[in-house]
Amino acid sequence: MRQRKFAVIWRFLCPAAPLFLLSLLCSMLNTLFTALTPQIIRSAVDSIIGSQPFQDLPAPLIQWLSSLTFEKALLWAAAGVLAVSGLAALFGFLSRTGTAMCSERFVKGIRDTLFTHIQKLPFAWHTAHQTGEIIQRCTSDVEVIRSFVTTQCLEAFRVLFLVFVSFVLMFSMSVKISLVALAFLPVVVIYSLFFYAKMAQRFLAADEAEGELTTDVQENLTGVRVVRAFGREAYEVGKFDEKNQRFSDLWIRLGKLMSVYWACGDLLCGFQILAVLLVGVGETVSGAITPGTFLAFLTYNAAMIWPVRGLGRVLSEMSKAGVSIERVGEIMDAQEEQFPAEPKIPDWKGNIVFDHVTFGYGGEEPVLRDVSFTVPAGTTFAILGGTGSGKSTVAALLTRLYDLGPGEGRITIDGIDLRDIPQSELRRNIGLVLQEPFLYSKTVEENIKATRPAASREEVRRAAGVACVDQALAEMALGYDTIVGERGVTLSGGQKQRVAIARTLLSQAPVLLLDDSLSAVDTETDERIRGALLREAMGTTLILISHRVTTLMKADHILVLEDGRVAEEGTHEELIARNGPYHRVYEIQMSQDDRRLLAGEGGEA
Structure with a gap:
């Protein structure tokens, strides 16, 4: 000693x-x-x-x-x-x-x-x-x-x-x-x-x-x-x-x-x-x-x-x-994050595979149990699940906030095991937006530019427009120069989430991962942001994680998690037709306003 x-x-x-x-x-x-x-x-x-x-x-x-x-x-x-x-x-x-x-x-x-x-x-x-x-x-x-x-x-x-x-x-x-x-x-x-x-x-x-x-x-x-x-x-x-x-x-x-x-x-x-x-x-x-x-x-x-x-x-x-x-x-x-002995760098097309992944925190009961799915490069992939279903754990594993242990399965990006990719390279190319984003006590523009300090004002405005936060900023006296209070306390929950989305979009990462990051916005704003994201993220692998059906229903593929297991997967239409867990959540969540909004978009499935 x-x-x-x-x-x-x-x-x-x-x-x-x-x-x-x-x-x-x-x-x-x-x-x-x-x-x-x-x-x-x-x-x-x-x-x-x-x-x-x-x-x-x-x-x-x-x-x-x-x-x-x-x-x-x-x-x-x-x-x-x-x-x-x-x-x-x-x-x-x-x-x-x-x-x-x-x-x-x-x-x-x-x-x-x-x-x-x-x-x-x-x-x-x-x-x-x-x-x-x-x-x-x-x-x-x-x-x-x-x-x-x-x-x-x-x-x-x-x-x-x-x-x-x-x-x-x-x-x-x-x-x-x-x-x-x-x-x-x-x-x-x-x-x-x-x-x-x-x-x-x-x-x-x-x-x-x-x-x-x-x-x-x-x-x-x-x-x-x-x-x-x-x-x-x-x-x-x-x-x-x-x-x-x-x-x-x-x-x-x-x-x-x-x-x-x-x-x-x-x-x-x-x-x-x-x-x-x-x-x-x-x-x-x-x-x-x-x-x-x-x-x-x-x-x-x-x-x-x-x-x-x-x-x-x-x-x-x-x-x-x-x-x-x-x-x-x-x-x-305390042991620092381990870097692979022979690091490999993917070409970042964004093809993601979870192969029989089982994971628990600190030796506790597994949160994910034998989860397997594939996210094709350039598609919009959605994960639906309730509290404790393991959907946020998927995000944590994909960004290597936690690592899989021996016998817990395998995660690959473009065919390369996630553990062989350096953490800095991985996180630079996967843009993550959390449900409770952290904002610095700086201006709104400085917060958005955190991922790309050299970005121009025009690029910042473009990202803010896609995140549908530009209108809210226009109503503020100082606009983009508005000082955000500590941890974003001067902004509403929805505004913080939208600023965080703009910050991630500005990084121009080939993979975007939104972990319940639209939970604090209303349905109409949610729809506008998703529409703008789908237009802006052409060719980008977009992963949407949410408990809200309206956030996910236009994705190319939807995965439903229940108690850490894959309950079902498919397109919105396929899942509705099966009359399974997805359909039940859909019926519970869809209010009259949601149905009117969908009808205005072109009809309800």
């Missing part, structure tokens, strides 16, 4: 490793120059203000300092403090600048890789994961990882180096006091590790609760029209409040645990400083060490003990980062 987490970090840190190492080096140099200041003060107190001879300095420097007057020696000591402080500040600046650059390069790599990877994941993966949870993993969890790797890890290295330098200097001044100071460090470390284990569990629970809360907000905002239409505001507020309360309670519990940790840490550090102070005073009074040495010792101890206690913050961040790395790693480990 730890190797896996390290591999995830190294994968993204590697490109920024030079900056990381440079920041680490500058941080160490900052620590070294900072550590020189107490030594200068020690010499000033003992040998300039006091009468002790200069120690631990090169002989020429000792001789030169001894020849100076009191005032000059004190000025040179002050200049020395300013010089080393300036160098420490310079390297501190370089370290922080390098850390900022490394941090952004690191997090950019994670975001880019995550987003690209998510685009390549199968549709089944997306249906199994909530949108809010995915967003939370790609934002909050990524930020936690960034903070830990590029801030807390550097701080941990700096503290360890500071402890090493401090103890080297402290032992050189007094072994006895150094041992007293050192005795408390294992206690602090063990105590921090104990809390680290406790906090990791609570961070995981809080992180998961945050994902649920984000999902709840995302679903509420997405479905705001449904919430308002059914007066569900109070219910949604109550549901959000319940999850928000749980989220708050988890963070309060975590906050209490961290409060105990910091309070006990302060107490331990206070005892350590008190012990060093008492022993140090005794050593100074007895003459074992000089006052300057004692002052320098206290400075090193204070500079060391508080960052050591701060390692607990690093450990707590490590617990958060461990959870976040695991959650991000789960996305990165």
Whole structure:
């Protein structure tokens, strides 16, 4: 598990490793120059203000300092403090600048890789994961990882180096006091590790609760029209409040645990400083060490003990980062859509064959059972079925949103197995319009041009005319420049479907697949769109999927699905004559207005 987490970090840190190492080096140099200041003060107190001879300095420097007057020696000591402080500040600046650059390069790599990877994941993966949870993993969890790797890890290295330098200097001044100071460090470390284990569990629970809360907000905002239409505001507020309360309670519990940790840490550090102070005073009074040495010792101890206690913050961040790395790693480990080893590209005449296809979602009961049919190239093929009959599954399989497994049959286009055709090639040549189309929060024209950004305004108008949405746009103040609200919320259901049809028509795909995409338009508009499609799509393989008979009755061939099986197939006239499932649906659905409309078209079958 730890190797896996390290591999995830190294994968993204590697490109920024030079900056990381440079920041680490500058941080160490900052620590070294900072550590020189107490030594200068020690010499000033003992040998300039006091009468002790200069120690631990090169002989020429000792001789030169001894020849100076009191005032000059004190000025040179002050200049020395300013010089080393300036160098420490310079390297501190370089370290922080390098850390900022490394941090952004690191997090950019994670975001880019995550987003690209998510685009390549199968549709089944997306249906199994909530949108809010995915967003939370790609934002909050990524930020936690960034903070830990590029801030807390550097701080941990700096503290360890500071402890090493401090103890080297402290032992050189007094072994006895150094041992007293050192005795408390294992206690602090063990105590921090104990809390680290406790906090990791609570961070995981809080992180998961945050994902649920984000999902709840995302679903509420997405479905705001449904919430308002059914007066569900109070219910949604109550549901959000319940999850928000749980989220708050988890963070309060975590906050209490961290409060105990910091309070006990302060107490331990206070005892350590008190012990060093008492022993140090005794050593100074007895003459074992000089006052300057004692002052320098206290400075090193204070500079060391508080960052050591701060390692607990690093450990707590490590617990958060461990959870976040695991959650991000789960996305990165998800298997991308598989491309055929030897891809084959059809010439796209559009001849489609379903050969004994049986399919179920995730190992559940089959939705399609031994379904076989052929769609001749350039024809209009219709699929009729009620809810749960499997008609939308046909569309999902044809566009490879889901793949058939071994023994589940075969689907071919122009004689080539669907699994041998690259997904990008397949979806570029099959124009799909869903019952609930997604529209971007852009202008209507930009939404239509999504499949062909380089299309001209005239081509956009032509596609909109075939989809019978041009008249509705003409009635809008800004026409094609009308801004569509998020997910198309400012348009009616029928208008959204027609904009989506225009968008697909503009792609000029050789196969058009309309999956119940006329369900939100009235019968008359339905007829106009179908007529325009049949005229416009000459030579194009057109597949119409619907539960509405009037949408399908003029197709060259009609397939009727019931409970995932082929109930019957044929032309409209043939199916009516058989007096089977199609005829029953026809009789139920055909209203007086529908019959008048058909009579106006040339008579009823």
